[in-house]
Amino acid sequence: MAIEIDGSQHLVLERKQKDDKKDALLLKSGWKVIRIAENIVKTDWNLIDSMLDKIINSDIKFYKVGIIKAPKTRQKVVRDSSGLSEK
Secondary structure: OEEEEEOHHHHOHHHHHHHHHHHHHHHHOOOOEEEEEHHHHHHOHHHHHHHHHHHHOOOOOEEEEOOOOOOOOOOOOOEOOOOOEOO
16 A cells, blocks of 8 residues: 655646656556545544545555645745844
């Protein structure tokens, strides 16, 4: 069984294409492939536990859990020479 944790870098087309090739190779070689979105790993271990039980004891060969989220964009705070921001 191959378990992949997918973060936001997996939204990039080139990375997605590499992942698809890897999944196809693993599936062709008889592996079970599970892809879990990073946000699920960070927030819902109960879901992961029940999902793994379900997959291990079944004929399921490929399974995806969760939706990959793009990272939050943040603006750098501009500070003056004494380290203070406008706020």
